[in-house]
Amino acid sequence: DAGITQSPRHKVTETGTPVTLRCHQTENHRYMYWYRQDPGHGLRLIHYSYGVKDTDKGEVSDGYSVSRSKTEDFLLTLESATSSQTSVYFCAISSVSDHEQYFGPGTRLTVT
């Protein structure tokens, strides 16, 4: 299994509070991604990173920010959580050689 961990695995938070999710990899892969997965929508890309301090937006980036200060860590921040951000969040990694993505176990976030 690819060495990808996500923390926390579950979180319940209140509307308006900031939330940070962490993705950590031990594979030294260049690319890292954050997705959300919702019924009826499938996997949707939030942000991705193609190197340390190099990030770009995905199709559903509004309300989210990311940071990557080290190769192994990719942080996703919800600046002010809303109920529409209740979802399961997955981190993924890929290498430059084959672009196959390997996913973490997910974080279930509930915003009340």
Next chain:
Amino acid sequence: EDQVTQSPEALRLQEGESSSLNCSYTVSGLRGLFWYRQDPGKGPEFLFTLYSAGEEKEKERLKATLTKKESFLHITAPKPEDSATYLCAVPGGSYIPTFGRGTSLIVHP
């Protein structure tokens, strides 16, 4: 805009009843096609990459094939443990993949 459509949305099979899942795509310049398996409560697990029309790959009871417009995931003599959601994805610009919504497969014993 890249598009990926999977059918059927859901499929119920009896153990041993072979079938196929479909992934049709529209992309400007195929850079490959990925298949993933996702079990409930877990992240997608990589299965195959196909790069060109005519290519086939196999893993246990699964065989993936690719044409210029679609890919099929053939499941031969499935077992209950093959029950999962199967996702396909096509990389677009900068190799960012577009995912289909998946086919939920249930295999009854």
